[in-house]
Amino acid sequence: MKTSDRSTTSTPPKRAVLVGGGHAMLPTLQAAHHWTDAGHEVTLINPGRFLYYSGMVPEYLGGVYREPDVRIDLQALCTAAGVRFVDAPATALDAAGKRVRADAQWHAYDVAALDVGATPPGRPAAAIPTKPLHGLKALDASLRAVLHDPHVRRHLLIVGAGAAGVELSLNLSARLHRAGKASQLKLTIVDQADRVLPRFPVGASRYVKRLLLQRGVRLHLEAEVDALTPENGAVRAVLSSDAPDLVVDDVVWATGAAAPALLRDSGLPCTNDGFVHVDEHLQVDGHPSLFAAGDCAKVDGYADLARIGVHAVKQGPVLRDNIAQALHSRTDSALRKFKPYTIAPLILSTGTPHGLWIAGPLWLAATPMLRLKHYIDRSWIQSYQGPVHAPSRHDLWDARAPLPKPPFSVVKDAYTTL
Ligand SMILES: Cc1cc2nc3c(=O)[nH]c(=O)nc-3n(C[C@H](O)[C@H](O)[C@H](O)COP(=O)(O)OP(=O)(O)OC[C@H]3O[C@@H](n4cnc5c(N)ncnc54)[C@H](O)[C@@H]3O)c2cc1C
Numbered sequence: 001m002k003t004s005d006r007s008t009t010s011t012p013p014k015r016a017v018l019v020g021g022g023h024a025m026l027p028t029l030q031a032a033h034h035w036t037d038a039g040h041e042v043t044l045i046n047p048g049r050f051l052y053y054s055g056m057v058p059e060y061l062g063g064v065y066r067e068p069d070v071r072i073d074l075q076a077l078c079t080a081a082g083v084r085f086v087d088a089p090a091t092a093l094d095a096a097g098k099r100v101r102a103d104a105q106w107h108a109y110d111v112a113a114l115d116v117g118a119t120p121p122g123r124p125a126a127a128i129p130t131k132p133l134h135g136l137k138a139l140d141a142s143l144r145a146v147l148h149d150p151h152v153r154r155h156l157l158i159v160g161a162g163a164a165g166v167e168l169s170l171n172l173s174a175r176l177h178r179a180g181k182a183s184q185l186k187l188t189i190v191d192q193a194d195r196v197l198p199r200f201p202v203g204a205s206r207y208v209k210r211l212l213l214q215r216g217v218r219l220h221l222e223a224e225v226d227a228l229t230p231e232n233g234a235v236r237a238v239l240s241s242d243a244p245d246l247v248v249d250d251v252v253w254a255t256g257a258a259a260p261a262l263l264r265d266s267g268l269p270c271t272n273d274g275f276v277h278v279d280e281h282l283q284v285d286g287h288p289s290l291f292a293a294g295d296c297a298k299v300d301g302y303a304d305l306a307r308i309g310v311h312a313v314k315q316g317p318v319l320r321d322n323i324a325q326a327l328h329s330r331t332d333s334a335l336r337k338f339k340p341y342t343i344a345p346l347i348l349s350t351g352t353p354h355g356l357w358i359a360g361p362l363w364l365a366a367t368p369m370l371r372l373k374h375y376i377d378r379s380w381i382q383s384y385q386g387p388v389h390a391p392s393r394h395d396l397w398d399a400r401a402p403l404p405k406p407p408f409s410v411v412k413d414a415y416t417t418l
């Protein structure tokens with residue numbers, strides 16, 4: 001039996017405050033009904049009702065999925081579990097006083113957990129952030145205009161040619177090509193590295209570059225965006241290289257992961273770059289009743305762990321079980337330890353029937369990889385939102401055809417990685 005399933009009637013009621021409804025928090029939200037049934041008070045603080053699933057958002061922008069397919073209704077999960085939902089960001093955390101500030105109030109806790117994600121570093125206010133993922137919905141209006149009005153011309157700049165920037169570019173460019181609208185949306189990528197996907201095998205990088213160039217995507221490599229300034233309703237991007245400035249309509253900032261200011265501003269023990277230090281139980285150093293998981297946390301002993309959803313998802317059940325133990329006032333020896341996957345392969349969708357699978361130095365572009373990605377993504381999200389709703393609109397990849405019931409023990413916590 002899972003620790004979260006055990007009855008808690010023998011312990012006095014406690015208050016758990018969950019800060020951030022990210023990928024790592026989902027198992028906790030799903031288990032919370034055990035605690036509220038037993039009289040504990042559980043609160044989720046999160047700005048916005050929906051969590052967008054990173055594995056599927058690029059294909060949502062690529063027209064493969066509809067919006068309801070790629071998001072999880074946090075408020076509905078809270079309602080089902082008897083959890084109070086505060087639709088606001090946490091603005092301060094007082095670990096000594098055991099309270100979190102949100103919506104102009106302090107929320108006292110006996111046990112708390114942080115899963116507030118990260119933000120792309122160096123983002124100017126004029127750029128759309130890739131994290132949190134719901135920010136990308138800001139592209140909807142431009143896309144709709146291009147797809148539905150033959151007179152509209154837009155220029156989109158994506159800053160960052162890592163996995164997120166590349167996967168977004170591949171999906172957007174493919175969608176425009178399929179719709180015969182490629183000439184209406186100019187797409188430019190800027191990155192300081194000398195190749196796209198700089199952290200991945202050179203062969204995969206060349207493969208992706210070829211696809212992007214075939215679709216007319218412009219690449220400015222070994223260049224940085226120094227500034228974004230407004231210009232007649234558009235945005236001027238000043239580049240650090242000799243390249244001339246770009247005047248664009250939208251800018252997406254996909255530069256990786258920086259720590260949210262909340263962590264350091266709240267006086268929590270943080271790394272030099274501002275991520276909160278946790279031990280292998282996901283307990284914040286020096287604060288046994290405070291846990292943290294996902295992109296915002298740095299786990300002791302795993303300094304090089306990438307900030308990707310696959311690790312956040314793997315931390316989810318550990319976080320859930322350890323919160324359950326803390327609600328029971330059990331000792332540290334009862335806590336579960338997080339151990340990351342040794343190799344976390346990734347599958348990128350490319351806007352073609354071929355998924356790009358990458359594991360360490362190995363890579364492969366093949367149709368079965370895309371089908372595997374769709375299967376894993378959809379099985380995972382279904383466990384939090386019910387079946388993906390509509391039948392496929394793109395038979396080509398059979399992306400949304402009905403799935404057989406997933407073997408949950410295998411796929412429930414599985415995930416594709418960036
Ligand atoms: C385009 C794109 C595609 C990606 N694809 C993949 C992929 O295929 N595989 C993979 O492994 N990784 C992928 N990633 C990375 C992945 O998205 C992140 O690693 C993952 O989302 C981290 O999850 P998390 O649990 O840390 O928090 P998140 O899922 O980022 O959620 C954080 C939550 O905290 C909330 N929040 C923020 N601030 C506050 C606050 N002050 N108070 C309360 N709540 C707050 C946010 O609203 C959000 O709901 C992708 C990233 C991008 C940008």
